[in-house]
Amino acid sequence: PAKHLEIEVDKIKANPGEHVDLELLRKTLKEKHYTAVTLTHVDTSTGVLADVETVSKILQEVSPETLFIVDGVCATGGVKEEFDNWKIDVILTGSQKALATPPGLTLLTFSKRAIEKRNSIKPRTYYGDILKWIPVMEDGTKYFATPSVNLFFALHQSLKDIFDMGLENYFKKHEDLARRVRNAMNELGLKLVAKRPAPTLSVFLYPEGIDDKTFRGRLKDHGVVIANTLAELYGKGFRIGHMGSITKDELLVAVSKIAETFEELGVKVSKGNVINAFLS
Amino acid sequence: PAKHLEIEVDKIKANPGEHVDLELLRKTLKEKHYTAVTLTHVDTSTGVLADVETVSKILQEVSPETLFIVDGVCATGGVKEEFDNWKIDVILTGSQKALATPPGLTLLTFSKRAIEKRNSIKPRTYYGDILKWIPVMEDGTKYFATPSVNLFFALHQSLKDIFDMGLENYFKKHEDLARRVRNAMNELGLKLVAKRPAPTLSVFLYPEGIDDKTFRGRLKDHGVVIANTLAELYGKGFRIGHMGSITKDELLVAVSKIAETFEELGVKVSKGNVINAFLS
Missing domain, CATH: 3.40.640.10 (Type I PLP-dependent aspartate aminotransferase-like (Major domain))
Known part of the structure; x- marks a missing residue:
């Protein structure tokens, strides 16, 4: 918007996953x-x-x-x-x-x-x-x-x-969902991009051998839509939001379908371990 | 908006109810x-x-x-x-x-x-x-x-x-509702402001002796909210929309409550005639 509206700006950039120096x-x-x-x-x-x-x-x-x-x-x-x-x-x-x-x-x-x-x-x-x-x-x-x-x-x-619910409890709900999603994705061998991750969304990098379009296409066929990564990270991972009105059950389904799709694409997966990581 | 955004404009104005020469x-x-x-x-x-x-x-x-x-x-x-x-x-x-x-x-x-x-x-x-x-x-x-x-x-x-419904039928619905509302208001002695009236809304001037705030306040107590007139016409009448999703039944109720309120304010009203004018 700044460029569009001809406002002069200087940018301080950080590498993906890091924050500004x-x-x-x-x-x-x-x-x-x-x-x-x-x-x-x-x-x-x-x-x-x-x-x-x-x-x-x-x-x-x-x-x-x-x-x-x-x-x-x-x-x-x-x-x-x-x-x-x-x-x-x-x-x-x-x-x-x-x-x-x-x-x-x-x-x-x-x-x-x-x-x-x-x-x-x-x-x-x-x-x-x-x-x-x-x-x-x-x-x-x-x-x-x-x-x-x-x-x-x-x-x-x-x-x-x-x-x-109380603002503190609402914050905790976000932290809890973030922890569950990340534990499950770790179990699948996915790496979190952010070094200082937010509780509201997670961006993961694929393990070796997963093609972005194939993965997200298949996942969509299973009824779960997730977003692609952007700019420098394009094609290297995906984004999953766990904020607002999303429920633990909805995320359980998403995590389970992600595990299933990984398995279909030839990754050795213990779905039970993934679900356990999410639930515990 | 033009003034706000410093766009130079010339205005051609018409008197209320008339259109531009x-x-x-x-x-x-x-x-x-x-x-x-x-x-x-x-x-x-x-x-x-x-x-x-x-x-x-x-x-x-x-x-x-x-x-x-x-x-x-x-x-x-x-x-x-x-x-x-x-x-x-x-x-x-x-x-x-x-x-x-x-x-x-x-x-x-x-x-x-x-x-x-x-x-x-x-x-x-x-x-x-x-x-x-x-x-x-x-x-x-x-x-x-x-x-x-x-x-x-x-x-x-x-x-x-x-x-x-068909666009022509939708236009006709608006014309029909406009005609009914205007017939009913004529029966109450109200004058339409517009010389070339639109089928989507009507602006009426009060007959002698009706005070705007008292009238709209009482009407609101009866559950019907109508808008005031603006600028030069402020306090002299009211605006009633009869477009979009509004139904004939909703307008019947509004018209009936307007007649009731007029009666309460001392205007001699035949509610039957007003309703008949709306329905026929």
Whole structure:
């Protein structure tokens, strides 16, 4: 989006599975003034969990006037994310990830200084401009544009379910499912990409001899659809989400079908061990 | 939006209930070159149906290179709107009006020259940019961003229902409901604002002695919510939609409660006559 909208950016990249070098970040922030730093809390393509808290501390130390924007898309709701304590200025996320609502809503949180910043720049959008929505949020009888009413009800129900369960328990549910999926995949000889893995999704590399398209095609025939890996990892593994409303039973079926497909493709598999690894 | 996005515009206004002077339009188009002309097919605030076909003919005659953009929001699906024959370049509409789908989707149709125009200008948006969506529409396995999947299913079902009924019959359903609502309201002494009324909604002016807030408040207590009039007409009447999935029975209830509320507010009403006017 930055390139598309002609916003000048510098990128600090990490190798797949690793996270950004924090010393390099510190150095970069010292060399040049940045209006904002953006960080993806959980990287969808590798399943890496960023250390948002530490990045925040570096920012506070080296460049406290820089806005801190966190992309919470595979994180918000499923993993601890402290807006105030971590001095975040904007968190953006989608409804369809850990918040367990159908896709279609963008959720945004702004700090006071982020709103002030918006006030001092030209708008680049009309319907998406937070300043247009604030009056409606403050007074529900006011009108700006018709929102996705049905999705609001769905989100409300999801949030109610999550808070009924308790946020800590909801985090634990994600950690528990992550552990089960990873234990099962380890048993199948698959390697997790992320060195600091998120509890919301896992990205695995195939063992020797598994062809991506053949594997995912066969798995689909068994009724399980999983996503391919992207960019540098394309064709080398697959991604499996275990966040939001997904249940242990659904993942049990997925894991079992993955084991079955591996067996069909000539990998020596003990399905019992795989299922045990998932269940224990 | 134009002002917000710093697009230079000239407006041709009509008095409430009337439509734009077509000779003035012709004169204006001769005086200055415009990149685009926008026209609202059915005006939400007054219920006026614009003569899109005639405006198109004027454009073809005087300024054929100007893009013709039609806001179809209270029209598309509910009233004849001929994209090709009327040489429209863009129609935009929402899912929640005559297309009878929950709110949340924007539907857009582009002519070839509108897409060419987009190619030659700088983007002002990222997710809303049609160029980002064309590859996905041409090949469903491609990815740009996650759309409102549930709403797509709902829209698909709505369109199926509409085409099962037949577009002409669907138009007739709107005309029939419009006629019934208007007959009933005439019986109550209410005046339609629009001189050229759309079949999808009606805006009525109150008879003497009805206070807007009292009336709509009481009506709400009876379980019927109707919208207020806007701008110059604020407080002088109300708006009632009869498009999309609304049924004759729902409107019968609304009309009956409106009559009841009028009676409560001291207007001499024959509820039987009002209901008869609706039903016959």
